[in-house]
Amino acid sequence: MKIICIVKFVPDVDNIRYDFENNALDRSRVRLILNPDDVCAVSVAFQIKDRNLDTSIEVVTMAPVSVKTYMEDLIRLGADQATILCDKAFAGSDTYATSKVLAAYLEKQSYDLILTGTHAIDGDTSHIPAQVGAWLDLDQISGVTWVDTEGIDKRKAYFKVDKENEVIDFEVKLPAILSLSRESSYKLPYIKRTEIDRDVSQSLTFLNKEDLNISECETGDYGSLTKVVATHTREYQKKECHFVRADEEGIETIFRFLEHKGFIE
Amino acid sequence: MRSFEEIREEMEKFLSLEQFNTNSEDLYDASADRYKKYAKAKGVLDVPCPLAIVYPKTADEVSRILQICNEERINVIARGGKTATEGGLENWCDRTLVLDARFMDQIIKIDTYNSQATVQAGVELQRLEDELRKLGYTTGHSPQSKPVAKYGGLVATRSIGQFSTLYGGIEDMVVGLECVFPDGHIARIKNVPRRSGGPDIRHIVIGNEGTLCYITEVTIKIFRYYPENNQFFGYLVKDVETGVKVLREVIVNGFRPSVARVYSEEDAAQHFYHFHENKCVLLFMAEGPKGIVNATGEAIEEAVEKFQEGVIKKVDSQLIQNWFEHLNWSQKDIDDEVEGMIANDSHAGFTTEISADWETIPQIYSRVIERVRNEFHRAHDITMLGGHSSHSYLNGTNMYFVYNYDIHCAPEDEMMVYHHPIQKIIVEETIKAGGSMCHHHGIGKYRSEWTLDEHGTAYYILEKLKKAYDPNDIMNYGTIFPKEDGIKKYIK
Numbered sequence: 001m002k003i004i005c006i007v008k009f010v011p012d013v014d015n016i017r018y019d020f021e022n023n024a025l026d027r028s029r030v031r032l033i034l035n036p037d038d039v040c041a042v043s044v045a046f047q048i049k050d051r052n053l054d055t056s057i058e059v060v061t062m063a064p065v066s067v068k069t070y071m072e073d074l075i076r077l078g079a080d081q082a083t084i085l086c087d088k089a090f091a092g093s094d095t096y097a098t099s100k101v102l103a104a105y106l107e108k109q110s111y112d113l114i115l116t117g118t119h120a121i122d123g124d125t126s127h128i129p130a131q132v133g134a135w136l137d138l139d140q141i142s143g144v145t146w147v148d149t150e151g152i153d154k155r156k157a158y159f160k161v162d163k164e165n166e167v168i169d170f171e172v173k174l175p176a177i178l179s180l181s182r183e184s185s186y187k188l189p190y191i192k193r194t195e196i197d198r199d200v201s202q203s204l205t206f207l208n209k210e211d212l213n214i215s216e217c218e219t220g221d222y223g224s225l226t227k228v229v230a231t232h233t234r235e236y237q238k239k240e241c242h243f244v245r246a247d248e249e250g251i252e253t254i255f256r257f258l259e260h261k262g263f264i265e
Numbered sequence: 266m267r268s269f270e271e272i273r274e275e276m277e278k279f280l281s282l283e284q285f286n287t288n289s290e291d292l293y294d295a296s297a298d299r300y301k302k303y304a305k306a307k308g309v310l311d312v313p314c315p316l317a318i319v320y321p322k323t324a325d326e327v328s329r330i331l332q333i334c335n336e337e338r339i340n341v342i343a344r345g346g347k348t349a350t351e352g353g354l355e356n357w358c359d360r361t362l363v364l365d366a367r368f369m370d371q372i373i374k375i376d377t378y379n380s381q382a383t384v385q386a387g388v389e390l391q392r393l394e395d396e397l398r399k400l401g402y403t404t405g406h407s408p409q410s411k412p413v414a415k416y417g418g419l420v421a422t423r424s425i426g427q428f429s430t431l432y433g434g435i436e437d438m439v440v441g442l443e444c445v446f447p448d449g450h451i452a453r454i455k456n457v458p459r460r461s462g463g464p465d466i467r468h469i470v471i472g473n474e475g476t477l478c479y480i481t482e483v484t485i486k487i488f489r490y491y492p493e494n495n496q497f498f499g500y501l502v503k504d505v506e507t508g509v510k511v512l513r514e515v516i517v518n519g520f521r522p523s524v525a526r527v528y529s530e531e532d533a534a535q536h537f538y539h540f541h542e543n544k545c546v547l548l549f550m551a552e553g554p555k556g557i558v559n560a561t562g563e564a565i566e567e568a569v570e571k572f573q574e575g576v577i578k579k580v581d582s583q584l585i586q587n588w589f590e591h592l593n594w595s596q597k598d599i600d601d602e603v604e605g606m607i608a609n610d611s612h613a614g615f616t617t618e619i620s621a622d623w624e625t626i627p628q629i630y631s632r633v634i635e636r637v638r639n640e641f642h643r644a645h646d647i648t649m650l651g652g653h654s655s656h657s658y659l660n661g662t663n664m665y666f667v668y669n670y671d672i673h674c675a676p677e678d679e680m681m682v683y684h685h686p687i688q689k690i691i692v693e694e695t696i697k698a699g700g701s702m703c704h705h706h707g708i709g710k711y712r713s714e715w716t717l718d719e720h721g722t723a724y725y726i727l728e729k730l731k732k733a734y735d736p737n738d739i740m741n742y743g744t745i746f747p748k749e750d751g752i753k754k755y756i757k
Contacts, residue, residue, distance in 0.1 A: 191675075
């Protein structure tokens with residue numbers, strides 16, 4: 001069985017620093033992490049491989065060269081192959097152009113299952129999985145919280161989708177695209193110490209627009225159907241700090257504050 | 266060689282049942298300290314469990330236990346409040362007894378007229394401090410582990426507290442002590458203000474990390490306490506070097522604030538989230554009699570004025586005071602940390618503390634940061650890297666490197682994949698620059714590979730002490746004194 005995981009590396013938004021003097025995000029020390037929903041997608045792939053030893057896994061991303069270290073770690077964790085679709089012309093692509101690039105690569109590959117995350121924490125449009133499905137004429141479903149990793153085979157997969165008020169069981173004919181939600185809580189395994197410095201460069205491939213036979217006008221700003229008109233950095237207000245003592249007056253102050261904010265009646 | 270059961274039988278002739286613990290969970294807990302806190306929380310420790318934890322009640326019992334262990338070549342690990350961070354409490358031997366000071370918990374005497382107090386090894390620092398406060402006195406000793414640390418451990422590791430710039434480290438506080446050697450000899454070092462009776466033998470015991478003897482009783486200085494006079498000062502400064510210059514100015518001018526610290530911007534961000542503004546933070550606390558506090562406060566402000574080019578702004582002293590009053594760990598904090606490690610596959614980070622003279626500290630700091638960022642093979646996993654100086658002396662100061670990282674390896678591999686390579690860079694740069702690799706956490710087991718580099722030709726003195734007092738090598742195997750087999754098995 002061949003599984004392809006489409007992944008994205010995103011800024012670790014929980015740890016971004018805010019420069020209050022210049023009223024801007026301090027991007028100089030922003031770290032990248034594997035998008036949390038994509039963590040679940042790759043984790044499911046590893047779990048399937050653990051239970052079906054003839055499984056092979058490829059991870060694919062469209063990203064700058066700087067994600068190489070992170071993709072190498074996914075190989076050390078158990079992916080058989082990693083592919084980075086990387087070209088200056090891809091920069092600025094909207095979800096339409098991005099899905100087109102991904103599909104241009106995927107349509108030349110053989111696979112039984114494509115796994116992705118549902119949302120990305122930096123954009124959150126959730127367009128990519130569905131658009132890739134449209135380009136490849138594959139069924140796609142988002143919000144997957146459980147996959148039957150034992151019963152899966154090349155023809156079908158059983159899985160669950162957690163809607164707000166109900167959990168729905170599905171069976172899908174493969175190939176198809178399943179998009180995981182972080183609520184699934186699938187976790188990546190650890191890299192073994194003996195693996196952590198292993199040279200995995202042989203399993204890592206970089207492909208550019210020529211390799212994918214994509215013209216410049218199909219990607220980046222040119223190929224995007226949507227345009228960003230303007231971006232605004234959210235302004236953070238510095239909060240005033242009040243100290244109260246752990247006495248009757250302090251308790252009363254906190255009580256009045258919570259009452260005013262509507263937390264207690 | 267007798268079996269453990271036979272040895273236990275012999276010990277039970279003078280120990281009661283409650284003094285012997287072979288509960289498997291407790292033995293697992295006793296097999297390592299906070300060095301492997303994450304692996305321990307995850308239940309994957311790779312070291313053997315001790316045979317038992319024994320709780321002696323008197324120096325005489327310690328003497329009899331040690332004599333048996335010495336005859337039977339059983340490794341002995343002395344344990345107090347369990348807050349060691351460098352593997353000093355980790356077990357590397359198949360036959361080990363942990364000697365826990367839990368039942369030696371008497372405050373023997375508080376003598377305010379002579380400004381000294383005598384306690385048994387198992388007395389918690391916080392308990393003595395609470396008793397002294399009722400009398401208007403303080404120990405002057407306040408490590409972050411204060412609520413759980415015990416006197417035996419504090420002395421055995423050459424501990425230091427947050428008010429050290431005024432009161433000194435534990436070595437400046439110990440007046441006299443009682444300890445027991447592996448052959449069973451009980452030695453009492455008497456309590457006198459000073460003497461010239463040969464080398465100061467207190468210093469053979471202080472900091473021995475349980476490798477030479479077992480400390481059973483300590484007499485320490487106590488100090489008048491004037492909390493009503495406390496003054497706090499805080500500043501945002503442009504870099505660590507400016508902060509170190511201000512610290513030096515205050516100290517070399519002859520003033521002794523109890524707290525004198527500078528934090529790098531990264532470290533400041535995690536301590537002072539409400540006011541750091543992505544800058545370095547410099548802070549002081551002055552305490553003592555009013556006149557001294559006022560004079561110290563003036564000296565701090567003058568020093569800040571002298572280096573005003575690097576000082577961005579003053580911080581509300583109430584913020585500094587509030588932060589300081591919530592700094593110490595409690596047992597609940599430690600328990601919560603363990604729960605967090607299990608649930609989140611992460612921990613609150615690690616530290617390595619070094620010291621050097623004023624001139625060298627900023628150089629070591631920048632060289633270490635540069636090397637870790639450029640040479641550490643998992644640098645992309647680092648989520649925080651910085652440091653602070655928190656203990657200053659006439660000729661120099663310390664640097665507390667602080668770092669954290671996303672863990673992408675098995676819990677049992679974490680220390681060797683992340684912490685140890687970073688610590689190695691810090692130690693290499695410090696020793697190369699003439700500083701000390703271990704300011705106050707001790708050498709433990711995980712810095713023992715560099716003990717010879719740390720001491721150089723003076724290691725001769727240490728080595729001879731070990732041979733003289735512990736010829737059978739039963740005291741805390743692998744701690745301070747490097748053991749090739751243990752290093753090969755657990756570090757390389």
